[in-house]
Amino acid sequence: MHDFLKTAAKTGRGTRWPWLANTLTAVGVMLAGLLTVAAPAQAADLPWGPYTCASGYVWREAVPGDLVCVSPQTRSDTQTENALGPSRREPNGFCKPGFVWRETRSSDLVCVVPTSRDRAYSDNANAPWRLVDPGATPRGGVSVTTTNHQLGGYLYATGSGLSPNRPVRFYAVRINTVGPYSLGSLTANSSGAISGWQYVADIRCRFKQTQPAVIVVLDQGSGVVTTAGTTEAFRRCG
Known part of the structure; x- marks a missing residue:
């Protein structure tokens, strides 16, 4: 994209x-x-531009340019995952056992637990409903x-x-x-x-x-x- x-x-x-x-x-x-x-x-008229989140949501910012709206807890967890990511990666670039690429988009290869990847997929799928005005x-x-x-x-x-x-x-x-x-x-x-x-x-x-x-x-x-x-x-x- x-x-x-x-x-x-x-x-x-x-x-x-x-x-x-x-x-x-x-x-x-x-x-x-x-x-x-x-x-x-x-x-x-939107306070944060065209991707202003609906009440209760904030930008995920898993990678630069990631404006998918998520819960504040998910945003916080995402920042923690970014910080821990290098320690969960093998020298060959793949994730250590028990971890998978997060894949909020194809370039997001931060290693996370599988439930975090599932959450990222769900958040992407719900993106239109979490904007103040998707139009x-x-x-x-x-x-x-x-x-x-x-x-x-x-x-x-x-x-x-x-x-x-x-x-x-x-x-x-x-x-x-x-x-x-x-x-x-x-x-x-x-x-x-x-x-x-x-x-x-x-x-x-x-x-x-x-x-x-x-x-x-x-x-x-x-x-x-x-x-x-x-x-x-x-x-x-x-």
């Missing part, structure tokens, strides 16, 4: 990463006449398009810059549901890409939906949440 973040500015509350420096360029190949294009949501995250390397039908539309996605061979999950936000609405998932290939335009979901309209839905993408291999565009399918009710 590309590193979107600027060098951290230290604050009294820990490392603060207030804004993302760059976003990936949107994929240039689009289905003619079908791509919904919208500017990414603004995060000016305020910047555009990433994935783009979406909708082909309309009478009661909604079919959602397709393409892109790159993802964790190789790991799940890529899609959610709709800013619709009349509580929290992100799960649409479906794909798997990135060995190059960290979604090759071509791949089908994600059949979206059916929702009465009283008055605005486009923002499509949010979770790269589960890293816990990074980005936006991929919008869709009108939720308000196409005939």
Whole structure:
């Protein structure tokens, strides 16, 4: 995954990463006449930028740029693991017996107990729900398009810059549901890409939906949440 973040500015509350420096360029190949294009949501009102955590959560910071929101205890445990990591590693780089790589992302080879790796996977999977506004995250390397039908539309996605061979999950936000609405998932290939335009979901309209839905993408291999565009399918009710 590309590193979107600027060098951290230290604050009294820990490392603060207030804004993302760059976003990936949107994929240039689009289905003619079908791509919904919208500017990414603004995060000016969020106190810690687009990755402001919901109440009760803080950034994990297992590795530089890790803004997955976790419990304060998990953050503390993660810092302890980072400090103990070298003592749990064999000279050949592998972990000593009883320890495994933590893998909050593919580059995270800190040696931890297996339950810590399981917790990291779970925290990555829950990343969209722990943000104040997942729809305020910047555009990433994935783009979406909708082909309309009478009661909604079919959602397709393409892109790159993802964790190789790991799940890529899609959610709709800013619709009349509580929290992100799960649409479906794909798997990135060995190059960290979604090759071509791949089908994600059949979206059916929702009465009283008055605005486009923002499509949010979770790269589960890293816990990074980005936006991929919008869709009108939720308000196409005939």
